[in-house]
Amino acid sequence: MLLEVEDLAGGYGAARVLHGVTLAAARGAVTALLGANGAGKTTLMRTLAGLLPAAGGAIRFAGAEVTALPAAARVERGIALVPEGRLVFPALSVAENLRLGAIAPRARAGWRTRADEMYALFPRLRERARQPAGALSGGEQQMLAIARGLMSRPDLVLLDEPTLGLAPAMVRVVFDTIERMRALGLAVLLAEQDVRRALQAADAAYVIEHGRVIAAGRGADLAADARVRRAYFGVD
Amino acid sequence: MLETLAAGQLLFAALALGALYALVALGLNLVYGTMRLLNVAHGDLVMLGGYATYWAFAAAGIPPLAAVLLTASGGAALGAGAYRGLFRRLLAAPRATARIEANSLLAFFGLSVIVQNLAALAFTATPRGYEYLSGVVRIGEVAVTGGRLAAVALALALCAAVLAFLRRHVLGLAMRALVEQREAAAVVGVDIDRAQRASFVLGFGTAAVAGTLLSMTEQVSPFMGFPITIAAFVVVIMGGLGRIEGTLAAAFLLGAIETYGVALTSPTYRSILVYGLFVTVLLVRPQGLLGRRAIVR
Ligand SMILES: Nc1ncnc2c1ncn2[C@@H]1O[C@H](COP(=O)(O)OP(=O)(O)O)[C@@H](O)[C@H]1O
Numbered sequence: 172m173l174l175e176v177e178d179l180a181g182g183y184g185a186a187r188v189l190h191g192v193t194l195a196a197a198r199g200a201v202t203a204l205l206g207a208n209g210a211g212k213t214t215l216m217r218t219l220a221g222l223l224p225a226a227g228g229a230i231r232f233a234g235a236e237v238t239a240l241p242a243a244a245r246v247e248r249g250i251a252l253v254p255e256g257r258l259v260f261p262a263l264s265v266a267e268n269l270r271l272g273a274i275a276p277r278a279r280a281g282w283r284t285r286a287d288e289m290y291a292l293f294p295r296l297r298e299r300a301r302q303p304a305g306a307l308s309g310g311e312q313q314m315l316a317i318a319r320g321l322m323s324r325p326d327l328v329l330l331d332e333p334t335l336g337l338a339p340a341m342v343r344v345v346f347d348t349i350e351r352m353r354a355l356g357l358a359v360l361l362a363e364q365d366v367r368r369a370l371q372a373a374d375a376a377y378v379i380e381h382g383r384v385i386a387a388g389r390g391a392d393l394a395a396d397a398r399v400r401r402a403y404f405g406v407d
Numbered sequence: 408m409l410e411t412l413a414a415g416q417l418l419f420a421a422l423a424l425g426a427l428y429a430l431v432a433l434g435l436n437l438v439y440g441t442m443r444l445l446n447v448a449h450g451d452l453v454m455l456g457g458y459a460t461y462w463a464f465a466a467a468g469i470p471p472l473a474a475v476l477l478t479a480s481g482g483a484a485l486g487a488g489a490y491r492g493l494f495r496r497l498l499a500a501p502r503a504t505a506r507i508e509a510n511s512l513l514a515f516f517g518l519s520v521i522v523q524n525l526a527a528l529a530f531t532a533t534p535r536g537y538e539y540l541s542g543v544v545r546i547g548e549v550a551v552t553g554g555r556l557a558a559v560a561l562a563l564a565l566c567a568a569v570l571a572f573l574r575r576h577v578l579g580l581a582m583r584a585l586v587e588q589r590e591a592a593a594v595v596g597v598d599i600d601r602a603q604r605a606s607f608v609l610g611f612g613t614a615a616v617a618g619t620l621l622s623m624t625e626q627v628s629p630f631m632g633f634p635i636t637i638a639a640f641v642v643v644i645m646g647g648l649g650r651i652e653g654t655l656a657a658a659f660l661l662g663a664i665e666t667y668g669v670a671l672t673s674p675t676y677r678s679i680l681v682y683g684l685f686v687t688v689l690l691v692r693p694q695g696l697l698g699r700r701a702i703v704r
């Protein structure tokens with residue numbers, strides 16, 4: 172497994188949010204992270220990316236322990252976070268945002284070629300390359316956030332609620348992109364509100380509640396799981 | 408009166424003042440933007456650069472144009488030292504950060520007073536000046552001393568270089584990212600420690616160099632830094648906190664307003680003009696003259 176998380180604890184100072192999360196994500200697979208609002212998905216993503224410190228447990232990536240590494244060092248190892256709320260650089264142009272996506276040493280060579288690939292993937296971004304990212308629509312900003320993440324040549328992409336607030340057409344674009352990442356052999360960890368869609372797209376899934384994994388399995392199996400059905404589909 | 412205003416001499420004076428303000432305010436704004444700390448002692452670095460240049464010339468015969476290298480590296484080293492010794496350690500502890508941010512103005516103000524009075528003790532309060540490139544050069548109808556011309560040219564060139572660095576160099580881009588969105592900078596993998604140190608190095612270095620350039624046109628004195636700090640402050644507020652291009656534009660605007668304002672009225676009104684502008688901008692456009700509120704959807 173590319174990513175192995177063992178008994179991970181964490182949160183915001185004294186406010187413990189994650190109480191021992193264990194999960195794994197493989198190359199060329201989409202792993203879905205399901206859970207109600209406030210379950211701890213974003214906290215987990217940010218702890219994996221190194222933006223929040225782990226209070227216990229271990230994060231192993233590509234066979235090496237990265238639990239205590241700062242965020243920049245994790246990007247350098249090949250972990251890219253596409254954060255909830257996009258977090259683009261609003262006053263910088265789309266092109267500069269992409270350039271910054273490739274600021275890790277591993278990604279600096281050939282960044283122009285990669286930016287062109289991103290423009291091919293998301294033609295809207297090419298049209299708006301010179302505009303400030305803050306002037307983009309929500310959907311376009313999400314494209315930019317994903318493209319910026321891919322600019323770092325990641326092996327693992329952490330996608331935190333990439334379809335939140337997007338129009339259906341944009342949601343389709345996002346899921347097409349996820350499909351493409353899997354085809355390219357990337358590991359994708361996907362936190363998603365749209366449970367049906369996420370389970371369709373996912374090879375494996377984990378259900379998180381109050382900072383703990385309460386169910387795990389193959390996507391199709393989980394869709395049939397009684398607890399998941401109760402919690403998300405409103406059926407017994 | 409109209410002839411005076413249209414004169415090239417005045418235009419040159421406005422440009423000269425603007426270039427100096429730009430150089431000082433760029434550094435002040437960079438350190439503010441990356442650290443969210445407003446260094447009220449920034450103008451005193453200009454004073455120290457001025458004295459270093461004076462003594463290098465008076466005691467060792469080093470010409471000011473060569474002393475630029477000295478003050479640049481001295482200021483840069485001081486910046487790196489201040490970051491390493493003081494700020495990095497303090498900012499690593501979140502609770503200390505909150506404390507510093509709340510008290511940073513007072514702490515820097517205290518530091519500024521100490522530095523000024525130490526300078527007065529060491530160098531006496533007597534203003535110091537030197538004769539260097541004092542021959543008059545004519546450009547069209549404008550007559551300036553060679554020293555002044557060199558100082559302005561160098562200030563402009565340095566501003567352009569800093570701007571180019573921030574726009575084109577990876578480290579410059581990293582610094583702008585940090586100014587713009589600290590969290591997002593961490594997300595993309597900006598080495599935050601390195602970028603912060605770079606902003607101190609660049610900010611302190613340019614301030615010290617501004618001191619060298621200023622000493623080529625004016626006498627230096629222990630308390631010369633404070634009005635420069637205030638002017639740089641006004642520029643930063645006008646241009647927008649953390650905004651690079653805005654800072655440059657605001658510096659030349661303030662240089663022009665001050666030069667033409669004083670020419671139209673009298674030097675007594677200088678402070679009223681500068682502070683009046685400061686208060687007006689704060690009230691009318693707190694996000695800066697050119698700044699726009701970030702649009703995040
Ligand atoms: N900055 C913060 N400080 C303190 N608690 C937080 C912070 N952000 C989120 N939390 C808390 O952490 C818990 C998990 O939130 P989050 O990870 O955002 O959940 P999810 O992404 O699954 O909706 C919630 O109870 C939330 O209130």
Ligand SMILES: [Mg+2]
Nearest residue numbers: 212213255332
């Ligand atoms: Mg969330």
